[in-house]
Amino acid sequence: MKRVLLSMLVNGLALTSLHAGAADKYDLLVGTYTQGASEGIYRYAFDSTTGQIEAQPRQTFKSSNPSWLTLSQDQRRLFVVNENGPGQKEVVGKVSSFTVDGNTHELSQVSQVATRGDEPTHSSLSQDGRYLFVSNYAVNANPGGSLSVFKVAENGTLSEVVQQLKHVASQVNPERQAGPHVHSVVSLPSGNYVYASDLGADRVYVYRYQPESAERPLVPAQPASVQLPDGSGPRHLLFSRDGKHAYLTLEMSGQLAMFDVRDGNLVRQQLLELGTAGKQSASGALHLSADGRFLYVSNRGTANQMLVFSVAAGNGQLEEIQRRDVDGDHPREFTLDPTGHFLLIANQKSNQITVLRRDASTGKLGETVQRFAQDAPSDVKFLTR
Numbered sequence: 001m002k003r004v005l006l007s008m009l010v011n012g013l014a015l016t017s018l019h020a021g022a023a024d025k026y027d028l029l030v031g032t033y034t035q036g037a038s039e040g041i042y043r044y045a046f047d048s049t050t051g052q053i054e055a056q057p058r059q060t061f062k063s064s065n066p067s068w069l070t071l072s073q074d075q076r077r078l079f080v081v082n083e084n085g086p087g088q089k090e091v092v093g094k095v096s097s098f099t100v101d102g103n104t105h106e107l108s109q110v111s112q113v114a115t116r117g118d119e120p121t122h123s124s125l126s127q128d129g130r131y132l133f134v135s136n137y138a139v140n141a142n143p144g145g146s147l148s149v150f151k152v153a154e155n156g157t158l159s160e161v162v163q164q165l166k167h168v169a170s171q172v173n174p175e176r177q178a179g180p181h182v183h184s185v186v187s188l189p190s191g192n193y194v195y196a197s198d199l200g201a202d203r204v205y206v207y208r209y210q211p212e213s214a215e216r217p218l219v220p221a222q223p224a225s226v227q228l229p230d231g232s233g234p235r236h237l238l239f240s241r242d243g244k245h246a247y248l249t250l251e252m253s254g255q256l257a258m259f260d261v262r263d264g265n266l267v268r269q270q271l272l273e274l275g276t277a278g279k280q281s282a283s284g285a286l287h288l289s290a291d292g293r294f295l296y297v298s299n300r301g302t303a304n305q306m307l308v309f310s311v312a313a314g315n316g317q318l319e320e321i322q323r324r325d326v327d328g329d330h331p332r333e334f335t336l337d338p339t340g341h342f343l344l345i346a347n348q349k350s351n352q353i354t355v356l357r358r359d360a361s362t363g364k365l366g367e368t369v370q371r372f373a374q375d376a377p378s379d380v381k382f383l384t385r
Contacts, residue, residue, distance in 0.1 A: 024049045026338055027058065027105045027383040030346070030353065031066040031080065033376035035088070041066050041080065042374070043105060046382070051342045051355045051369040061098075061107050064090045067378040070123045070132070075385045076100050077156040078107060079125070079132055083378075085118035085139060093120045095134050095148075097156045105383050111157040116164055117146045122184040122236075125152070127191030130211050132158060135182040135196070144169065144179030147196050147205075149217060162215055170202040172231040176252065177202070183251075184236045189243040193264040194218055197234040199251060203227055204234055206264060226266045229253060238286050238295075245316030247286055247295060254281025256297055256307075258318055270317055279303040285333045290340055294321075294363035298331040298345070306331065306345065306356070308363055324365040327354045333379045342369070346377035353377055 028046045032038035040063035045054040067083040082094040096112040117136025124133050132152050138145040146166045151159035167180040181200035187193065187209065196205040203225040207218040228234050233252030239245070239261070246259040246266055258270035275281040280301035287296050288311070295309040295318060308322040328347025335344050340360045347354055353374050357366035 028053060028344070029069055029078070029381045029383065030374060030377055031069045031379035031381075032374065033067060033083070033348070033378055034063070034065050035376070037375040038377075040064070041069075041107065043107065046337060046344075048337055048339045048341065051337075051357060053344075053353060053355065053370060053372045058105075059107060061109070063096060063109075064094075066096070068120075068122050069379045069381045070125060071100075071381055071383075072125060072129055072156075075383055076102060077152075079123050079156075079158075081115070081120040081123050081134060082112075083119050083121055083137075093118050093136055095120060095123060095132070095150065095158060097152075097158050099156055100383065102385075110155060113150065113158050113160055115148045116161050117148060118143075120148075124184075124186050126194070126209060126211070126217075127187050127189070128211060131162075131217055133185040133187075133194060133196075135185050137181050137183055137199075138179065139181075141169070141179030141200075145181040145183075145198065145200060147182050147185055147218075151214070163218060165196070165205075165207075165218065167196075167198045167201045167203065167205055169200040170230065172202060173233075173252065176200070176233065177231070183234070186237050186239070188261065188264065189239055189241065193221060195237050195246075195266075197237050197248065199233040199235060201225075202230060202232055202234065204237060204248065204266060206266075208264075221264055223265060226259075226268075228257070229255075229271075235284060236286055238288065240288065240311075240316055241292055247288075247318075249283040249286050249297060251282050251284065254283050254299065254301070254303075256283060256286070256309075256318070258316065260316070269315075272318060272320070274299045274303075274307060276303050276305065276323070284331065287334065287336065289336060289360075289363065296334065296336075296343065298326070298334055300330050300332070304329055304331060304347075306334070306343070306365060308365060310363065321362075322364050324356070327356075327368045327371065328352050332377070335380045335382060338382055338384050344380050346374075346380050348376055348378055351375045351377075353380065 330349035
């Protein structure tokens with residue numbers, strides 16, 4: 001009897017250890033540009049105890065320029081923009097949808113449709129999951145960028161474009177702002193408003209979300225847009241979890257703006273310079289820590305830095321606390337791992353994903369624990385369910 005109990009105890013401990021080990025590993029999705037050696041979407045195992053990405057992918061899904069990845073709230077659907085356009089292997093901008101297996105995380109494509117625009121660079125779901133908003137950046141001024149809206153079926157299948165919206169360029173910068181360039185579209189956490197950041201227009205356009213109007217779910221709000229400094233080039237907008245504050249990167253001027261949100265309108269409170277003396281700046285991605293205490297912002301150009309800001313608990317205002325080299329070139333996107341102990345950076349032009357250690361209590365970034373070889377990474381997202 002004692003031997004049986006001992007065997008059960010040992011086996012139980014082994015099983016517990018096995019489960020604990022499995023719990024330390026997460027699937028990491030990586031989107032890439034495919035003009036070079038990359039084939040499309042990669043799914044890797046990430047060890048949250050060591051901060052290491054495993055060398056061999058668990059899955060490789062061939063797809064043309066899957067540059068931005070959007071997961072549904074339950075993580076059972078994946079939406080991918082195919083950033084195609086004139087002069088590329090595929091000239092038609094598209095968006096693809098996938099199912100994500102609940103047990104294996106295996107990806108299976110269920111639909112792909114044209115975005116009716118060039119170089120789609122970003123997508124997001126409405127808060128109710130009924131519509132997908134796609135940002136057609138469009139490098140060329142003619143026809144220029146646009147916002148395309150798609151219905152999402154229960155199985156993740158995408159409709160053709162049901163609504164398309166286009167803005168007027170500021171033309172402040174004759175080279176980069178001759179036409180509109182929609183760079184991102186995001187919803188207020190309440191879901192009532194949708195915001196399109198247009199780099200070519202120097203504005204964030206504000207829309208009311210009205211899903212009851214199936215063919216016209218977005219209508220201009222009042223006021224219909226937020227004016228940014230001339231030639232600043234708004235890129236990505238991010239809301240605090242409670243929706244009371246917003247943060248926006250201004251790519252062309254290398255700045256970061258902080259807003260209060262009042263009845264859907266963005267009221268600017270701060271405009272911070274990200275530039276470093278002697279370096280060219282191009283502010284890019286931004287993400288908040290899970291507890292909302294710290295904001296991380298990538299600065300590209302020749303700066304190639306990650307900036308860390310503390311977020312004031314009361315008014316959401318920012319204070320810079322660290323500048324850290326990204327140990328690579330062109331940090332297009334990044335993410336915090338599910339434990340909050342590591343930050344992973346997609347360094348597009350140096351063909352690597354850099355993993356930095358993070359102190360969750362101070363928010364500061366520490367040593368580089370891995371430089372993972374990956375051709376032209378553009379986006380990184382974790383599967384946690």
